[in-house]
Amino acid sequence: MTEFLEMGGYAKYVWSAFGLTLVVLVANIVVARQQFRSVRTRLAQRWANQQESSDL
């Protein structure tokens, strides 16, 4: 196991490259979802406001 983690002496290079990749992939998921959610809530609010103003 330690031998695997050491990566033949290239541990810091291999693990930082894979770690950074994981971070970028997860960030892609999180950002895309957050953006989708915020667009949805913003537009729902907008429709609700329009509803109110037409009700008056």
Add this chain to the structure above:
Amino acid sequence: MWTWFHKLGSPPHLYRLAGRLAPWLLWIAIVLIAIGTYGGLVLAPPDYQQGDGFRIIYVHAPSAWMSMSIYAVMATASAIGLIWRMKLAFAVAAASAPVGASFTFLALVTGAIWGQPMWGTWWVWDARLTSELILLFVYFGYMGLRAAFTEVQKADRTSAVLAIVGVVNLPIIHYSVVWWNTLHQASTVTKLDNPSISMNMLWPLLVMIIGFNLFYIAILATRVRSEVLGRERNARWVSEALSDLSPENGITA
């Protein structure tokens, strides 16, 4: 076939289809990337010259591949949008840019991390590295240009011209290692007839590339949904699609 094509061109249909497909695509992508990572880190043998350091190829090469193929998608969608006035094509282009930029960044940084021990330097201004850096700046330029317009249609058309002009960089990146003396080595995998890598090292790389592609499509699906909602905000179907968020249902923003 044509009805399918027309349906794809209809915003509410695309919105629903993308919503149904996105989670599936994302899970398949995650599984493939996990398999590829295991294959690359554990199952593949070390390289005869670089030892375990060569394993960085399993994240570097797929990222570099995606940086270029996403740009090709973005430019093609931009051209389709300009020529056929297809709004959804512009939505695909706009949704692709941030994903493509993130993979370009990843390719550059993992390349630097690989170059430091093997070549002896993080960075050199050779033709391959420089043209890939230019690709990152073209992505930034595309996104910056879009952000500079408040009107979506103007942003679409102007940024589309930039995307199409930037396509000239793709063959330069790909052939830079052939046309000029570079520090970067020639392509390993794209010589499909005779890849310069043995099978037990190659398969995890191919699994990773397929996984990265599906990952992009999954993220694209979610981002296109946001784009479509924003562009169609006054359409009737949008209010219906958002009905689960409306105050009457007791869920407020």
Add this chain to the structure above:
Amino acid sequence: MTPRRQRMVGTGLVMAGVALAAVLALRAFQENLMFFYSPTDVIAGSAAEGTRFRLGGLVIDGSLRREIGSLEVQFDVTDTENTMTVVYAGVLPDLFREGQGVIANGYLLADGKFQADEVLAKHDEEYMSPEVAQMLEDRGHPVDGGTAAIEQ
């Protein structure tokens, strides 16, 4: 001509124009885009004397010599036609091997040697396990790590 066809032709013309401009620009800067010169280029006078440039080639087997008691090393670099000697004092990258490709950054000395202050290793696009490399060697096809890298 329909408006759509017009836009199609317009897009095509823009792309053709940009491609042409790129080809011309790249041709004009061909020299600057070369990351390194081979010993043959240097002998032919491509690299100006007294200025800094990069020299690339294969390290000849058995040519690495160390000065006793100092960091300085000397080795011969070849492009299979011509050969130059590189003088360098510093840390060599992991992939620096005899028979492998290197790129040295520095300048020409009066005695025709190349004084480097940076040496980078250039590897090729072949990846294989040590076992396969050994097997190829046993069969009489030694893997030549750097030849493909230089003769691209």
